[in-house]
Amino acid sequence: MTTSLDVPPLPEPAPGADWTLRPLADAGHGVRAYAAVPRDGGTPVELRLHRVQHHPVRACYPYGAHDIAVGLVLVEDAETMAVRLLSDLVPALFAADPHCRRVVAAPAEDDTATQSAFEAGGFRRVAEADLPNGSVVLFTAEPAWIADVPTALDDMPH
Incomplete structure (x- = not known):
């Protein structure tokens, strides 16, 4: 397990020219929060990034020091914008931190709109x-x- 001293800072997300990221007020230790606004108009999406070590999801799997947790806060009719954002954001996060093994998300069990956005x-x-x-x-x-x-076990060298 890593210590807080071993956790690298979050990469600055750069989801591409289609998005403007406006930093939100300090969201706390190890968290970056943004209003992701589509350049062509549309509903903004609130985006939160954490290193997994600083997020409760750390209890769910053997995380790596570079793993990133993504949170979304959707307003009405923002699911389509969230899908577009995630499609641009995830490759940008992997490019910004080549050691990142996983980008994870943990929407509430009853938040089916956000779950659908992550799947799509x-x-x-x-x-x-x-x-x-x-x-x-x-x-x-x-x-x-x-x-x-x-x-698969059959694919493992033996």
Whole structure:
């Protein structure tokens, strides 16, 4: 397990020319919060980034020091914008931190709109978990160098 001294700072997200990220007030230790505003108009999406070590989801899996947790706060009719944002953001996070193994999300179990946005934005639904603030659904996105590694026993050298 890593210590807080081993946790690298969060990369500055750069989801591309289609987005303007406006930093929000200090969100706390290890958290960056933004209003992600589409340049072509549309509903902004509140985006929160954490290193997994600084997020309750750390209890759900053996995380790496570079893993990033993503949180979204959607207003009405923002699901389409969130999907666009995630599709641009995740590759940008992996490019900004080449050591990142996973970008994870843990929307509330009853927040089906946000869950749908994560699935449509390229995240894979992994499991349900109980965290101190309630039940969540764990989603993950992985770079190709992790996702393409075979895990079937028949594929392992022996």
